[in-house]
Amino acid sequence: MARRSGSPFIGFGAVFVKELADHLGSSRMFVLEWLVLLTGIGAVYTAISDLKTTTASDPFVFLRLFTHARDPLPSFIAVLAFLVPLMAIGLGFDAINSEFNRRTMSRILAQPIYRDALLLGKFLAGLATLAIALVMLWLLVVGFGLITLGVPPSGAEVSRGIGFLVVALFYGGLWLTVAILCSVLFRSAATSALVALGLWLLATVLWPLIVQFAANAIYPPNAVTLLLGGGPSLGQVELQQTLSRVSPSTLFDESVLALLHPATRALGPVFMSQLEGSVMGAPLPFGQSLLLIWPQATGLVAGTIIVFVFAYIAFQRQEVRA
Amino acid sequence: MSEVVLSAKGLSKWYGPIAAVSGVDLELHRGEILGMLGPNGAGKTTTILMLLGLTEPSSGTIDVGGFDPIRAPLEVKRRVGYLPDSVGFYDNLTARQNLRYTARLAGLPREQAEAGISAALKRVGLDEVADRGMRTLSHGMRQRLGLAEVLMKGVELAVLDEPTSGLDPQASFDLLDTIRGLKADGTAVLLSSHLLDRVQAVCDRVALFHRGKIVLEGTVPDLARRVFGGVYIFELDLEGDVDAPSLFAALPGVRQATAADGTVRVLADRDVRAELARAAVAAGAALHRLVSVEPSLDAIYRHYFEGRHGTA
Ligand SMILES: Nc1ncnc2c1ncn2[C@@H]1O[C@H](COP(=O)(O)OP(=O)(O)OP(=O)(O)O)[C@@H](O)[C@H]1O
Ligand SMILES: [Mg+2]
Numbered sequence: 001m002a003r004r005s006g007s008p009f010i011g012f013g014a015v016f017v018k019e020l021a022d023h024l025g026s027s028r029m030f031v032l033e034w035l036v037l038l039t040g041i042g043a044v045y046t047a048i049s050d051l052k053t054t055t056a057s058d059p060f061v062f063l064r065l066f067t068h069a070r071d072p073l074p075s076f077i078a079v080l081a082f083l084v085p086l087m088a089i090g091l092g093f094d095a096i097n098s099e100f101n102r103r104t105m106s107r108i109l110a111q112p113i114y115r116d117a118l119l120l121g122k123f124l125a126g127l128a129t130l131a132i133a134l135v136m137l138w139l140l141v142v143g144f145g146l147i148t149l150g151v152p153p154s155g156a157e158v159s160r161g162i163g164f165l166v167v168a169l170f171y172g173g174l175w176l177t178v179a180i181l182c183s184v185l186f187r188s189a190a191t192s193a194l195v196a197l198g199l200w201l202l203a204t205v206l207w208p209l210i211v212q213f214a215a216n217a218i219y220p221p222n223a224v225t226l227l228l229g230g231g232p233s234l235g236q237v238e239l240q241q242t243l244s245r246v247s248p249s250t251l252f253d254e255s256v257l258a259l260l261h262p263a264t265r266a267l268g269p270v271f272m273s274q275l276e277g278s279v280m281g282a283p284l285p286f287g288q289s290l291l292l293i294w295p296q297a298t299g300l301v302a303g304t305i306i307v308f309v310f311a312y313i314a315f316q317r318q319e320v321r322a
Numbered sequence: 323m324s325e326v327v328l329s330a331k332g333l334s335k336w337y338g339p340i341a342a343v344s345g346v347d348l349e350l351h352r353g354e355i356l357g358m359l360g361p362n363g364a365g366k367t368t369t370i371l372m373l374l375g376l377t378e379p380s381s382g383t384i385d386v387g388g389f390d391p392i393r394a395p396l397e398v399k400r401r402v403g404y405l406p407d408s409v410g411f412y413d414n415l416t417a418r419q420n421l422r423y424t425a426r427l428a429g430l431p432r433e434q435a436e437a438g439i440s441a442a443l444k445r446v447g448l449d450e451v452a453d454r455g456m457r458t459l460s461h462g463m464r465q466r467l468g469l470a471e472v473l474m475k476g477v478e479l480a481v482l483d484e485p486t487s488g489l490d491p492q493a494s495f496d497l498l499d500t501i502r503g504l505k506a507d508g509t510a511v512l513l514s515s516h517l518l519d520r521v522q523a524v525c526d527r528v529a530l531f532h533r534g535k536i537v538l539e540g541t542v543p544d545l546a547r548r549v550f551g552g553v554y555i556f557e558l559d560l561e562g563d564v565d566a567p568s569l570f571a572a573l574p575g576v577r578q579a580t581a582a583d584g585t586v587r588v589l590a591d592r593d594v595r596a597e598l599a600r601a602a603v604a605a606g607a608a609l610h611r612l613v614s615v616e617p618s619l620d621a622i623y624r625h626y627f628e629g630r631h632g633t634a
Binding site: 004005006010011013014015017018022025102103104106107108109110111112113114319320321 | 367371374376377392393394395396397399400402403404406408409410411412413414423424426427428429468471
């Protein structure tokens, strides 16, 4: 392709502002936020009623607000792990195809902007909406905790909480790009939403099953170890973990585990010899936890970039005529 | 002639093995109006999209105000206003907000944009509905809003793809006025339309598209000469029980005579008005009207496509 002149970011601001305003004012966003809010409040409320008794003894009581679960209610992070992708897909599944269906695409692309600005503006506006919603929820949970628990969060808790927020945003960003890619590939918004949701189900529900099945098939459990009450072989565990990390939901779960359970020391199999001299159950400093999840977090970002590039290429090649 | 705003040479577009456009040459000057005609699927919209840089040509070169739409698309799009054949707007915004968004994308300074938007809305007669939601606007109003967008942008070249579709008669006459206004401001206008009389009324030149090629190009009298050769056309209104077509067809110099809706149309090699009148009266008919007609674009178009396959 011939080299083109002019910045790809001309018009980006205009697109961003319009899309953000659209998202924040849309009934879709309103519904999603209330959904998250209500389930979140339910989860946090039960957590608080359980936690009140341990406030004094637990140094990370604020983090428990996020992670505590009591049957049959899930924990707040379990709710988020479920609803963040849903929200992201809800924000992105009709990003591009709606412009075609409303017949605004040719009018917009006849203005002096590159398609880059349109795609990036839409992505970042979706991400900003997600960020606003997550920050609001986060503040709500912390505020709720402050009032009911009556102790302020420690510095470590705040930084871990913010770390969690950032990881949740990365995770949402990945599903947002997946949804935007679908909106480029499929002209019908319903198809696009369905495919995006299908991919999400595949990654969160089906993939772990497939992985377990595959690992079992490749490293069949040894009859003797089974008789002796042993677990699966190391090879099987490692294969299973490697494969399962293809799914962004695994990356997210692992990151959240390390961030919100400060005692987490490793995200893979650990040998007894490696634990020699360690104080079991002692929390890791925040920096060490960050190091632990670094690969997971960069994995999520890298995935986002790769999917975005695919969406970009597909969009560039598209005919403007609907 | 004055400065060239648009020039295209050897423009072609292939969709797989099908040539949507093949070897189209176009030139447009400041303040000139060129009409694009042709059957459905003749390649008008495809040509327009290539001129705007919205579709990459398979071959050929384009120059819009000194810029190539592929290499410098932003420069071209700053200079060109486009009204698509099916124009849509954001339903959750008002008419004015829709134009505001386009103005921001076009990089117009805020104050200039506000003034331009109000002026453009007034010019297309939408100032009263400007702050109502898009949902309350009719199809024709949307079409006019699309035109307002082109006016607001203040461009050197306005490309209008079927701007008259869906307009009521009064609105389409107003549209012609607006287009003449653009011409007066020195804007070149490229417009495609199926309303031949409207095209004839406003265009300086017309280009007739057929199967991806321009088969005829020039002023309307030019085309008439080329399509009809040196033919004279007369129309007569007769009253009386006569078989006018066969009566006139027998006269020397007459090539063809047809009757439709009480009006007889005669094609002849020379001015046969005297003979026609005499023959009609001799046959006992009352002659109400006898005129020599300049071939309309409509007649040219139909004559050209008669015998050829009407559609591509
Ligand atoms: N994306 C595409 N893929 C394949 N063929 C296409 C595509 N777009 C247009 N065509 C073909 O290109 C030809 C020209 O279409 P075009 O839209 O330019 O016609 P037109 O002159 O604008 O017709 P109309 O008067 O109906 O608007 C048609 O035969 C059409 O089928
Ligand atoms: Mg067309």
